[in-house]
Amino acid sequence: MVHCRRLSLVVSLAAGIAFAGPPAGGPGGFSRRLWQTQDGLPEETVQAFAQTPDHYLWIGTSGGLVRFDGDQLVVFDRENTPELHENSVFALAVGHDGALWIGTDGGGVVRYRDRRFRAFSSRDGLGNPFVRSVVEDSRGAVWVGTDDGLYRIEGERVSRVDGTPRVPALAVHAVLEDRHGRLWVGGSTLLLVDGAQAYEYRLPG
16 A cells, blocks of 8 residues: 555656646645545556646556546546557657557557557557557657567557567567667667667676
8 A cells, every 4th residue: 555655646746747836835845645546546556657748647557548637537448448458558658749659568559649549459560469668769760668579660560670680589678769869678688779780788697
């Protein structure tokens, strides 16, 4: 319960910054409020956050995707959103065009743009549905790290990047673009993707 309350506190602080400015009262000018399942949160296990240009705070939980406006929680799950094949949302990212990219735990990756959801799955070339990381790079390509493979989405096309003579196959836990435009991929190995080149780093031990 302590763990869940800490997560709820993060939601309250982030919402205060995003929508209402620093609230009065409390240490440092912040107030404290908890949002839990009785307030509309589908699960108290929070796994990801993102804020879209329309100022909504999006929360990925083990029980669904939540949109928060500072007061009301709206839940999107497989019961009311057919494109969400699994409720557990593990990763969130916002693209340069304002699109929200949603990485699910077993249901592939979903894009929310212009109030429409669009799922990317094995039919589109995404070979593994367990998404651990989603990042859009400075060139507009979306990188999807899964339990079995690194994928790139450009437009509506999905392609696998690893598992070739140039790039070893790996389970991906994190993806980050550095200030030089290079992509660092961490998981079962450490990989640097620099344009058409890829370099594997083996850590001591």
